[in-house]
Amino acid sequence: MTTNSTSAPVTTIERLGNHVGQTVTLQGWVYDKSSKGKLHFIKLRDGTGICQCVAFKGDVSEELFEKLGHLGQESSLVLTGTIKAEPRAPGGYEMSVKEGRVVQQVEGYPITPKEHGPDFLLSNRHLWLRSKKQWALMRIRDAVITAIRRFYDERGFVCIDSPIFTPAACEGTSTLFEVQYFEDKAYLTQSGQLYAEASAMAFGKVYTFGPTFRAEKSKTRRHLTEFWMLEPEVAFADLDDIMQLAEDMLCYVVKQVLERRKPELLALERDLTKLECIQAPFPRLSYDEAAKILAQHPESTFKYGDDFGAPDETILSKMFDRPVMVHRYPKEVKAFYMKRDPADPSKALCVDVLGPEGVGEIIGGSQREEDLDALQGRIREHGLPEEAFAWYLDLRRYGSVPHAGFGLGLERTVGWIAGTEHVREASPYPRMMYRIYP
RNA sequence: UCCCCGGUAGCUCAAUGGUAGAGCACCCGGCUGUUAACCGGGUUGUUGUAGGUUCGAGCCCUACCCGGGGAGCCA
Known part of the structure; x- marks a missing residue:
């Protein structure tokens, strides 16, 4: 279990513009995730917005990297990292993950990013x-x-x-x-x-x-x-x-x-x-x-x-x-x-x-x-x-x-x-x- | 209450009355820039329910259940 050894301040995604260059902590849920070999892209949703968080193998512990790779949609987690302006990221800001903690790993979240009918959604x-x-x-x-x-x-x-x-x-x-x-x-x-x-x-x-x-x-x-x-x-x-x-x-x-x-x-x-x-x-x-x-x-x-x-x-x-x-x-x-x-x-x-x-x-x-x-x-x-x-x-x-x-x-x-x-x-x-x- | 449409895998859908299918999701493996990623492999079924017609029904018929759209009524 990785714990936050740093005392990075907790903030929200809507306020990321005030934290460029700083190390902060976000707490939220996995909105979407994709992995490409030695890096994971986690779109974190915290209620105020969505932020892409990138974890490179080597930047985080082996254990955390492995866990992040297995996160299902809507898994809850806390991530700490540095914020930078990033035009490739939706929202314009991105977190380079340094540490993190999975609060709950989720499997089988019913609503996928694909199409659903009104009956199912309601x-x-x-x-x-x-x-x-x-x-x-x-x-x-x-x-x-x-x-x-x-x-x-x-x-x-x-x-x-x-x-x-x-x-x-x-x-x-x-x-x-x-x-x-x-x-x-x-x-x-x-x-x-x-x-x-x-x-x-x-x-x-x-x-x-x-x-x-x-x-x-x-x-x-x-x-x-x-x-x-x-x-x-x-x-x-x-x-x-x-x-x-x-x-x-x-x-x-x-x-x-x-x-x-x-x-x-x-x-x-x-x-x-x-x-x-x-x-x-x-x-x-x-x-x-x-x-x-x-x-x-x-x-x-x-x-x-x-x-x-x-x-x-x-x-x-x-x-x-x-x-x-x-x-x-x-x-x-x-x-x-x-x-x-x-x-x-x-x-x-x-x-x-x-x-x-x-x-x-x-x-x-x-x-x-x-x-x-x-x-x-x-x-x-x-x-x-x-x-x-x-x-x-x-x-x-x-x-x-x-x-x-x-x-x-x-x-x-x-x-x-x-x-x-x-x-x-x-x-x-x-x-x-x-x-x-x- | 009335009219129309629908119900098949977790989701979205396909399947002349003749062996139940695909994509996605999920699991395993690969990849240092993904935006619904991609590549390879794998798991997934009481076809809404109950009858009926038929050699044979997901498909045709009847009833019922559930949902969607609309009318009326209203915001």
Whole structure:
């Protein structure tokens, strides 16, 4: 067993640029290895990046050289050596190994550098996360989350999270997951919005950001049964205000990701020009304007008055190089809490933001009905249990004000920015209709 | 819930109704600059499950199981 006799400082691969010419220690896992006679090339992965470590026979002990030659993928090890700039090495830096210690030698790691199918990879999600592209994706997801929180913090919003256990349906439409709550039934939340409205009346500008659940049997690349949703809610705001907010936020988030995660985007072979053009102003279409476009489109089966289907959204989003905001849908296809447009009471004051490149809806929002009588009537029309909404109606009894907000689907947004085909890859441990392992 | 596609070695896939195959992975040997290395040798099977048709089924038929894509619904 080789031990570190030197006291070389431990560092990480992302900081190697500060250590050129120095002897340092890296701790990580074998990402890939190839040997050529009297030298081993070990691509070491430490969570912050990948560094090629070269061990020449003669530079290290016989025992270590032999051990390094038998390392399987994902063997864990600690290596000490000198760092040099090396154009032949991926990443630009390379370690000349002097000493090392194998923490665990591994055989038979399931995910090889070759091709694998989605079923196999999803069953091995706990290991798949170590792969380069999944690693890049999760780092982009992290940057999106951080950017969102920064954005709202800078604008004076307060994060007030909504509960995950709820006593009843929020909107009365989606199928919910039912859980046993002591002696009673409860449901996993499908949206934190109603609570965000209450929070907004207490704090002015708020957002809630957490997991939401839909028990719908959706099997498409846009659907998860568990996904994270960001929901800002603003007192004294109208539809135009939150459309502006959504536009500002998306521009900010994309800019931050471009600044902080460019290597990760490139690792995913993302076309950066598609992100660089995400600039205000975004195109805005009324439902009526969008309906006219679809009526003239040969591939659309859209009928006026219907909600847009997924193919219709794709047609609309492909017309623009940035997100398109479609507003003022017919009230019949939208939720009970949305305020009517005073200029046309058949329409709701709402907006859907459709991501570009055919990714579909990433944001849905609205101005909320603040009038007590109107809202009560709406709850009855929809056949919702009034008792369950008593607290929600209180918000219209005690200092009701115009207010508005929206919900953003995190995984769809990450998938769009990262350019992935499926939302499931934008979630670290995706939950889908037929998949709850690992 | 509905429509379409698929299930063969650890992985990715091939195999007119007629002996179950390849590449990769893995193991052994060789090589001082590999980037999915290369060269030589070797190991790898309840063809998703259960029936049926047939002299003979991985292939045809029925049912079921598992997964993928899409519709609806939504973010």
